[in-house]
Amino acid sequence: MNCTDLLSHLTDYFDKKLSSKLVEEIKTHTAGCQHCRVVLNTTEQTIQVYKGNEIYEVSDELRERLHSAIMSRCFAKK
Amino acid sequence: MPAIQSPATEEIHPDVALVERAKNGDTAAFEQLVRQYERQIFRVAQHITQNREDAEDITQDAFLKAYEKLDQFQGNSKFSTWLVRIAVNESLMRLRKRKTSKTVSMDEDVHTDEGSIPRDFAEWRPNPEQQYNQAELAEILRKTIQGLPPGFRTVFTLRDVENLSTEETAEALGLSVPAVKSRLLRARLQLRERLSRYFGKKQEGQPA
Numbered sequence: 001m002n003c004t005d006l007l008s009h010l011t012d013y014f015d016k017k018l019s020s021k022l023v024e025e026i027k028t029h030t031a032g033c034q035h036c037r038v039v040l041n042t043t044e045q046t047i048q049v050y051k052g053n054e055i056y057e058v059s060d061e062l063r064e065r066l067h068s069a070i071m072s073r074c075f076a077k078k
Numbered sequence: 079m080p081a082i083q084s085p086a087t088e089e090i091h092p093d094v095a096l097v098e099r100a101k102n103g104d105t106a107a108f109e110q111l112v113r114q115y116e117r118q119i120f121r122v123a124q125h126i127t128q129n130r131e132d133a134e135d136i137t138q139d140a141f142l143k144a145y146e147k148l149d150q151f152q153g154n155s156k157f158s159t160w161l162v163r164i165a166v167n168e169s170l171m172r173l174r175k176r177k178t179s180k181t182v183s184m185d186e187d188v189h190t191d192e193g194s195i196p197r198d199f200a201e202w203r204p205n206p207e208q209q210y211n212q213a214e215l216a217e218i219l220r221k222t223i224q225g226l227p228p229g230f231r232t233v234f235t236l237r238d239v240e241n242l243s244t245e246e247t248a249e250a251l252g253l254s255v256p257a258v259k260s261r262l263l264r265a266r267l268q269l270r271e272r273l274s275r276y277f278g279k280k281q282e283g284q285p286a
Contacts (some may be wrong), residue, residue, distance in 0.1 A: 007263070010263055010266075011244075011259045011262055011263050011266075012259075014266075015244065038200065038201055039267075039270070041201065041202075042200075042201065042202050042270050042273075042274060042277075042278075043266050043267060043270045045202055045206075045270075045277070046266055046269050046270040046273055047238050047266060049206055049207075049215075049219065049273070049277075050219060050223075050234075050238050050239055050269075051238060051239070051241075052207075053207075053212070053215055053216060053219055054216070055216045055219045055220045055223070055239075056120075056121050056124045056125065056220075057216075058117045058120055058121065062120075062134075063116060063117060065134075066116055066120060066134060066137055066138070067112060067113065067116055069134075069138050070112050070116065070137070070138050070141045070142070071109060071112065073138055073141075073142050074108070074112075074141060074142055074145040075105065
């Protein structure tokens, strides 16, 4: 496996959809390639930091306002 | 066409009963669906439009459209995926109306550059959460994702922020699964590179 092959498998790797053979090949490649090791580690951290932090907070006040507006618009039609 | 699974092997999603009740005029059932998904729809619209007022309008419009077209929902996909699709279309339409030079379609300005090797090879300092307080971190993440083209931003938002599956993301955006995977890869790599400016360890020879 070379660096380009590794990139082509990266999405399936993070989704845990790769065969164990390909996972082993990725591990072997990253053990000897610092660039790919850093790319893999920091991409994984990128996904985690976005999953772990709410960037657009929906306050209770906003939610209630939205909810009332949705319900009144939907049921005003009937 | 995907094979139809038998009911014995596929768990029926609780939304199916709510949608059925809502179709028969049960207001409370529709209200429950609104409660379940209003936050998610608002966040998706805000991510795509980058504008809070637009996101509020789009959330209302999306639910109104869903309510008016409820009879057309056949249950071939999840209700939530159908709803997200409506919200994405409304959001893209809103971007088009702004008439900016920025791209407004899922297909424009998405050069996937398959196989190009990423730059910036600095490991990150451990735990970005400890380097910045929550507000600072949220601002960094917001600024960084705003810099992505809408086509990448939308795929990343649905897949990695809202946790839709690759297949659901493809369905919500009207894209093929390979197209979603390819855009997701480029979006993740671009974000990684941009975040490295904040979270990466300083390398020797780099200016402080």
